Amino acid sequence: MTNAELQLLVEEISIQSFRRPFLHKAYFNPRLRTTGGRYMLGSHDIDINRRYLVEHGMNELIGIIKHELCHYHLHLQGKGYKHGDQEFKELLKKVGGPRHCSSLPGGNTRKRFVIYSCSKCGLQYKRRRKINTKKYVCGRCKGKLRFDKEIVLDDGES
Structure with missing residues (x-):
């Protein structure tokens, strides 16, 4: 069409x-x-x-x-x-219109988390998106942040 x-x-x-x-x-x-x-x-x-x-x-x-x-x-x-x-x-x-449309098949059911931690106090940050560790610091002690790992969960597990 x-x-x-x-x-x-x-x-x-x-x-x-x-x-x-x-x-x-x-x-x-x-x-x-x-x-x-x-x-x-x-x-x-x-x-x-x-x-x-x-x-x-x-x-x-x-x-x-x-x-x-x-x-x-x-x-x-x-x-x-x-x-x-x-x-x-x-x-x-x-x-006769629908209130909501049907969901599309094959939707993204995977969830991604990026884990950062403070090099000074050890506080962990769980984020959906990657961040620039040169630009941001720890909110508790102003220490440097470091990338720890990336976690991908299937079927919407938390």
Whole structure:
């Protein structure tokens, strides 16, 4: 499916389900990783994650489009467009859109931790990302930090 075909599909769903036209752009955004779609408040455009179409099919894509169109139409009408707003929940239920999209298969279930310790007092620091040990010092005694080890846990073990 191309961006032009996606644009036509979004316009069609907007008319059928919401009885309102979609007057902005809809396109696939390859940078989206953890979400099925995104409504942009400033430009009123809708980004869609192509992987949901590939992995879950057309029904999942239509559900994501309905969800994002709920944000779109409520925002333009000045009504509650956020996930927690009652108007959003009611419109989503009315048009049959999903509250959340399905998860993508093969997601990253590995967790990485980097362990540093202070060379002066021995305090250990557990971090998700590597840090520059020349730039940072121990928060307790201002001693030098040193890299100890990197731990990779599978299946979300802590």
